[in-house]
Amino acid sequence: MSDYNKTALVLGAGGFIGSHMVKRLRSEGYWVRGVDLKWPEFSNTEANEFVQGDLRDVDFVRRVIQYKGEQGNFYNSVPYRCILPFDEIYQFAADMGGAGFVFTGENDADIMHNSVSINLNVLEEVRKFNETFDGEENGTECVRPVLKQPTKIFYSGSACMYPEHNQLDPDNPDCREESAYPANPDSEYGWEKLFSERLYLAYNRNHGIPVRIARYHNIFGPEGTWDGGREKAPAAICRKVARLPKVGGAIEVWGDGLQTRSFLFIDECIEATRRLMDSDFMGPVNIGSEEMVTIDQLVDTAARVAEKEVTKIHIDGPLGVRGRNSNNDVIRKELGWDYSQTLEEGIRYTYYWINEQVESSEPYVPFYHRV
Secondary structure, X not given: OOOOOEEEEEEOOOOHHHHHHHHHHHHOOEEEEEEEOOOOOOOOOXXXXXXXXXXXXXXXXXXXXXXOOOOOOOOOOOOHHHOEEOOEEEEOOOOOOOHHHHOOOOOHHXXXXXXXXXXXXXXXXXXXXXXXXXXXXXXXXXOOOOOOOOOEEEEEEEHHHOOHHHOOOOOOOOOOHHHHOOXXXXXXXXXHHXXXXXXXXXXXXXXXXXXXXXXXXXXXXXXXXXXXXXXXXXXXXXXXXXOOOOOOEEEEEEOOOOOEEOOEEHHHHHHHHHHHHHOOOOOOEEEOOOOOEEXXXXXXXXHHHHOOOEEEEEEOOOOOOOEOOOOXXXXXXXXXXXXXXXHHHHHHHHHHHHHHHHHHOOOOOOOEOOO
């Protein structure tokens, strides 16, 4: 421990936001254990230790939340008296994806079951671990040090928990934190996010676990899922544009293209999350951009970055709410944070990275628009 400032456990460290958080924490001098079902897909993990496993398994969760020191990693047997709590836990693990995965209705049961199971396991095992006790358990010494401060947990919620009736007008969606009730998310994914948010708040009230809760608004950037059905809109559009010729190409856009969203670049998401964890403010709080655009404008931005002429063909498809935009009044007041990067700047970084992935992948026949 002498070489590290703090310890952190990052759950979902093989995913997009989790892998970026690992990099940030390591740069700040943390000892980091990353946990996920899968290893990071697009780069090597920077975690000091990466453990592959299923967080729906309560026995696995019990083991990963125990820090055993630099010389006694997850795979080694260490007496209980040597086990310490992590300073911080970042909970990004969830069953999720873009509109094509979340809004079809075909994955609702899995989304709710898997994500709720993970959050219940994590909170309950942290609760147990935070309880100090002395005594004998199966003949093994189980003396744990009195905790000076319980482990702090960050939960990555989502703007999908906001009520559908406040997001019917694409030009004036209401996503203020206080607008969450009466609850009426437009998807089971949103209901799960709302329930889990309340679950973390309940464990804080009843068991004293320090929690920090964010409501993320469409986080995007390099090293995120860009193909296969679970990608978010910016990645999907960048991929489609990257596969087009310079002139004469077309992409399909779900709906009329006038539905609105805001999108936050990954680096800004990580900065805001770290500020939240270092603060005394619990949340829930929006972490997003207030630069609202239509989906057609998002396509135009990607086309401009790619320097291509792109025709949009609107088709039926899963859409989600009509309009959504972050409201950052609370985070500006409580944390002094605000987004600073334009959508086009973030799309530029993202498009160049996705274009590299497309060029290195198998051949693709572009969609030419004929009139």
